[in-house]
Amino acid sequence: MSTASAKAPSPLLIDICICTFRRRALADTLASVARLDVPDGARLRVIVADNDVTPSARDRIDAMAEGFPHELLYIHAPARNISIARNACLDAGGGNFLAFIDDDETATRPWLRHLLDRALATGADAVLGPVRAVYGPGAPGWMRRADSHSTFPVWVRGEIRTGYTCNVLLKAASPFVEGRRFVLAFGRSGGEDTDFFTRLHEAGGKIAYAPEAWVEEIVPESRARFSWLARRRFRTGQTHGRLLAGRSAVGQRLAHVGLASLKAGYCFAIASVLCPIAARRNPSILRGTMHVGVVAGLLGLREIRQYGSVSPTAEHGNAA
Structure with missing residues (x-):
């Protein structure tokens, strides 16, 4: 086949998934995604899954879509169960990779590039990145020194056996990812991501770590306690x-x-x-x-309900 007739390779499609529930900080998350360094040979699509009973985030997403540098897809995924929203993202994803970031986080510019480089270098089914907590001036000194809110993977005998969805890249075609879903029973208490990645690892999936793939999360006063x-x-x-x-x-x-x-x-x-x-x-x-x-x-004691509770003083519907 001549060079002229040869087809250029199709770009990698990376779906960036954001689950949201009445959180105003979503605009900052999307703004950080808009500024991302796009990996060579890749194109991005952003999926926002709204877990509210009513499609409360639709108007904001529609308003941002016109000037957004990537395709921006809104999905209404009711209601008040985070596993429903996460599964809606998996169902809507059609890319080679799916990345998850929380709606109260902002991505650093090279975030996605570091995750993808690690995925391609290791062949891992999932790649985790770290979450850096950003404390306000009112946070206690001991909390800052202990860095109590930052998130890192846990290593056990040289391997990562579970993970989290606040900073992760999944290989969509992996047999350990394809068809796997978040369990609804964990969708109100939290822990659905721990369960998801634990099952992925137990099935034979590999979880890697990209230490330079930072996202940042501002710790609000309600959580600095x-x-x-x-x-x-x-x-x-x-x-x-x-x-x-x-x-x-x-x-x-x-x-x-x-x-x-x-x-x-x-x-x-x-x-x-x-x-x-x-x-x-x-x-x-x-x-x-x-x-x-x-x-x-x-002992089977009832779990604390973390997602979907609504307080008159809360900034959003997730538990503070």
Whole structure:
């Protein structure tokens, strides 16, 4: 075949998925996506899945679409269950890769390029990036020093066994991604992403990490509180405990309860020793709270509802 008749390779299509629920910060997220460095040989499409009962974000998305540098697709995916919105993104995605970013985050310019480079270099089914917390002036000093709100993957024996949707790139054609969906039972409590990536890994999927693929998240005053962090850690533990319970026989479950209880007691004991030093004491208490959550999940206690609750003073519908 001559050079003249040869067809140029089709560009990679990357769908950037954003699930939203009455959050004004969505405009900042989209503005950061508009400024992204587009990877060579790729084109972008942005999918916004509105999880509200009514299509409350439609007008804002329509207003932005005309001047937006990429195709911008709005989907109404009701209601008040984050798994519904995430699955709507998976169903609408037709690209080679799907990226997820939260509607209260902003992407750094090279974010997507770093994720894609890592995916192509490793052949991984999913690539995680870090989330940098940006604290306001009113955030406690101990919280800043402990960096309690930033998000990084957890390594276990040299591998990543679960993940999160606040900064991730998925290979759409992967047999471990294609057809996989977020479980609706986790869609109000949270933990649907932990469950999704845990199942992906257990099925044989590979999860990689791109440490330079940063996104940033401003920590609002409502979240810069010990009580918010404690509730979040407890819920994280509950999710882990619930997943363990589903994969364990009764005897193993009791052993997990005993181990988590010992870990919680150890953390609280360390916190008591470090009592005068908030930057060391509070993280230990939060770690112990997470292990208490594991016990609660293993015992089947009702989970905290995190998504879809609406408060008159809340900025958005997600739990603050």
